[in-house]
Each structure stands twice: as structure tokens, then as C-alpha cells.
Amino acid sequence: MIGAGGLGSPTLLYLAAAGIGTLGIVDFDLVEASNLQRQVIHNMNTLGQPKTKSASLAIKALNPNVKVQLHELRLDNSNALELFDQYDLIIDGADNFATRYLVNDACVMANKPYVWGSIYRFEGQVSVFWENAPNGGLNYRDLYPEPPPPQFAPSCSEGGVLGVLCAAVASAMSTEAIKLITGIGETLLGTLMVYDALRMRHRYLPLQRDPQRIPITSLQDYPQFCGIGQPTNAQTEVPSISATELHTLLVKEPTVTLLDVREQNEWDIVHIEGAHLLPKAYVLTSLGQGVMAEKDAPYVVYCKAGTRSREVVQAMLTAGFSNVRNLQGGVLAWVHDVNPTLASY
Template sequence: MHISPLVAPDAELSNNEVLRYSRHLLIPEVGLEGQKRLKNCRVLVIGAGGLGSPVLLYLAAAGVGTLGIVDFDVVDESNLQRQVIHKQSNIGKRKSISARDTIKEINPHVQVVLHEERLEAANAQAIISGYDLIVDGTDNFATRYLVNDVCVLSKKPYVWGSIYRFEGQVSVFWENAPGDVGLNYRDLYPEPPPPEMAPSCAEGGVLGILCASIGSMMATEAIKLITGIGETLLGRLAVYDALDMSYRFIPIKRAPVRTPITQLIDYQEFCGGKQTTKLQNSIPVISALELREMQEKGEAIQLIDVRGIEEWNIVRIEGATHIPKNKMMSEDVLSKMNKKDFIVVHCKMGARSKDVLIEMQKHGFTNAKSLDGGILAWIKDVDQSLPSY
């Protein structure tokens, strides 16, 4: 729906800015006034990763006056396939600093504010309070619900997007939008999915260019909100399928049963993360070096790889047997295994293998361990000749 401009056109444009943004100024719907609104706006982008990269690049190029970046992570080589704001020379550098440096090369007129910390209930309100619009490109449900609740309490709009493999989603949420149209993220997802049903891109993968498609939609929605042009995605969910090259727009209605948001909560617990972590912390583990030592001694070990077939095809530990997680946790498979065998289960980083061991313990397996750190720890500590991913 159409929304009035988010900020006033108070800022003045220099001669250099008039030249830089001339293609915007020629559009009647944007014009000089719209460009001044962009310059006067403060936008917080949460995450400088796959979605945050194109959002930051295009909002900076568009002339948003102040861009805040929330990110505490560092650039890894595996990020470069999709996080286009970072470069090879930035590997090992803080993502927020890398993003700031790229933005300054794109548009020196943009002020960049860094928040090099994890967004949590203790700091989220203080950080978000300094901005007019929030853009959420995070990849975990706990942060999404946190951002939503803070925006509801602070009466701020935010643009949300998500990606997985070939599909992406985008919407706009604003509980206190003008008129009786206020919606928030809980209207779309009243409850978070179980942790085991919410794989990350690190586990399931993502088509790199999908980030550009969804990120550009998010940046477009931000510009429309700031300038008051067009019809926003408030009240609609845009779903993009890159394989089919198809777009669907699904109406979002207020949830029938709504619990008023009056305060922030423990979002890790709300999303089941603490319970999962507590269970996983009780799982016995073995280090990559300990496993290697046992192998060299010729001890009997049944090594089971519970990753997906795509990951198995990329790299594997010699001697491992491949049984994907869902199959490994089935009654049919577990009933055929010898509970007396010493079993080591592993995945990429250790989380999925611990989930498997939790299920195995329920079936009476007491002589099984998870490879601490997964195959990535094996590559790092034992066999650096293997490819990482």
C-alpha cells in the first residue's frame, strides 16, 4: 500500500550531489525533494552478509545520508560467492569495516556508523532508536523476532528479507503504520519453527545471485518508504523462485490471536536455541586429533557422516560411511546398528551430529560420540589437503 514519506526533505544537496544523483532528479516521482529525503534519512542495515551487501551498496549509491551497519563477524573466503560488498583482500577483516570501506569508495557523501556487536535484547533498543528505518537481512529467527519486537515498541518500520537455496522472500512490517494496516513479523510467523527445521545457508546452500535479487527488492522498498513513492509491500509477502523465474505476492493479515508486544524476551529460548544448546552440551564429543590417534592405533571405529549428499560429494573423511541426518535418526536405521560399537558421528561443524546423537541416546546408544567441530575441524587439525567449504 502507499505510505507517506518517512522523513522530511530537510537536507540540501551540493553541486556535486546534484550531478551524482541527476538520474534520480529527472524522475518526477523522486525529484529534488525525494533526493533530499534520502539524504536526510538514517537507515540501519542489520547484517553485512548476503542480503546486507546489495542493500548497503544500492542505498549508498542512492544517496541515503546515514547508513548504520550491525555486524560482528569477519570476512571468510566462503562469503565471497554472494557477499559482493567484500573482496579477496578483505578476508579476515571485520565485515562492518570492509563494508564501510566499500561504501566510501562508492559514495563519499554517505556517513557510515558501525555497530560491531551482536544485536541482543540488551542493546537492540539503544541501537535501533537512532535510525528512521531498519532493514533486516539476518539469517536466524531469534534475531528476526528481536528486530520485530524492538521495531514494534519503538514504532519504526522495517524491511525484511530471507533467502534459501533458490527462493527468497521480502516484506515490509510496520505495526504503527498510518491507518489500520499495521502488521509485524509475528503476523507472518506467529511461532518460530523448531531449530532442526530451520537450516542455515551454511548447511543448505544458497544461489549467490539470489542475494542480489532479494537484496535489490529490499533496497527498493526502503527507498519507496523514505520517499513516499509507489506501493510498498506492507501487507504483502513477495516470494521469488529463481529456478522458475516466478514471483508470487501473498496477502498478509493480522494473526487471529495476537499477544501484545510489551517488552523484550529471551529470544534464544523462544526459538528453542537454549534447549537445543543445553542438550547438545551434554553430548560426548571427540576431537579431530583424538579420532586420528585412535585410527592410527587401529582401534575399531564406525565413522558416520550425516551431512547431505552434496556436502559428501565435496569432501569426505576416508573410511566414513554416509548416512544423511534424517535417515540416520530413523527407527529403521538405528534398530539395525550395534549399540556396543564405538561410533563417531560427524557433520560440517558439529551441530547436526549432536542432534543425531541425542536421538541415538534415546535408543540406548551409550558408546557414541560427535566429532567436535565436524569435518571442518578435521580439515584444519588433521588433513589440510582436503578442500574446505
């Protein structure tokens, strides 16, 4: 199981309950309180622990007969092939495109079938990929030949996700895994299942092998392939300020204009006192108006974790604003470093 997060958590529990003999868990992260809204294999008692260990404890409590193998590491080119050789089936619950392409290419090279799932806000997708399936196969690159620009591919922590959506999508992933292991039923190989939680509807889209696709014979630099670290507008380095520095600044200079570029529903959960709510889409079309009329005035911009606000700061600098900074880590950093009594999400 790649990832013990939103999708990995319920999938691991379902497979353990089903009696799968050996479960391997790949994750390098630690359990945080904000994870518990959707990562149901973890709990308050395992905060701060490696997710692999936390997941193992839950699995053993549910079914002590399952052998759990922990891989507390970041999956990369140096370990993926050797790791996949140890297992019959791979399940991909990663939340970023670089890891998804790595999993796909390593599975192709290792000749392993894998179940893939993805979630974003209120929608989920599930499919099965197997390059060398007995009756003809395909892989993730037949669905997504190229990754989207990084600014259009936020993680769950940045873009948000309905917690129970994880269970719905993970249930489908678990079902596909059990069918592949036991040989029963008809899998989603060659089909993309799309689940819309807001309308409670499923769609099934046929997939076809791309005849022009270049064969996968080696692993590549996946962060570079996905544009991570490349000089896009959303990722250009901009002037920034830490949460503790901002706290000090607001005491010394209360005239600083604090812009919250998230959405209303996020603002309702938590916001910094004195901030102005101006969603990113509005700011990008209204520079120089309202509370942003003075281009020489001091501004600090924040979002949930710093990605959207970085893009806004870059746009403001381009438009001629001379004193604007991005809050590193967003409102989550403010809650963590300045005011832990505030809500988090």
C-alpha cells in the same frame, strides 16, 4: 542494516550506489573465506577483519559521499532500542529467529518501519513491517506468531544457500527500502513475496493483522523464546570429539566407523577420507543395519557444522549404541584444524 552477511552485503552496496546519505551497519562477526560465496561486499583482502569494517571499505570505494556508521556488536535487548532511535528505517538481514523477533519488537516499540528478508537454500522471502503505518500496519508476529523448533531452523552456514539467491532477495529488499525512503510506489507492507529460484517464480501472499495478537510493550528473552539452549532432542548434550582428537583417534584406531550424515551434493564438495555417506534421514530410519549393525562398535558422526550429526548421535544413543560421538564443528572444523587443503563451503 542488521547483518553484513548474505543479504546485508548486496543490500548495502545497492543503497550506497543509490546515494543513501547514512548507512548504519550492525554485525559482530569476522570475514571468513567461506563467506565469500554469497557475501559479496567482502573479499580476500579483508579476511579476518570485522564485517562492519570490511563493508565500510567497500561502500567508501563505491561512494565516498555516504556516511557509514559502524556498530560492531551483537544486537540484544540492551542496545536495540537506543540503536534504532538513530535511524529512520531498519533493514533486517539476520539469519536467525531470535534476532528477527528482537528486531521486530524493537521496531514496534521505536515506531520504526523495517524491511525484512530471509533466505534458505533456493528460496527467499521479503516483506515490509510497520506496526503503526499511516493506513494500518502489521508486524513480523502476524506472519510468524511463534518460531519453529531450533532443529528446523538452520542458519545459512548450516543449511546452505545458493549464493546468487542473496542478490535476488537483497535487490527486492533494497527496492523496498528506497520506496519507503522516497515515498514512491507501493511497498510490500501487507504482502509476503516468496521467490523460488529453482523455478524462477515469484508468489505474493496477502498478510493480515492478527486480531488476537498480544500488544508488544517490552522486549523479552529471545533465545529462550526461540528454544535456543532448551533441552530439545537436537540440542541435548551428547558425547563429542574435536577434529584434532578424531585425527589422532583414526591413526590409533582405524576400525572406528566414520558416518557422514550430510547429503550427496555436500559430500561431493568435501568429505573425510574413509567415511561412509549416510544422509541423516536414512540413518534415522535404518539404525542397526549395514555399517551400523554393531551397537557396541565405535562410531563418530559428522555433518557440516555439528547440528545434524548431534541429532543422529542422540538417536543412536537412544537406540542402544554405546560408543558413538559427535564431531564438534563438523567437516568445517576438520578442514580448518586438520586438513586446510580440502575444499570448504
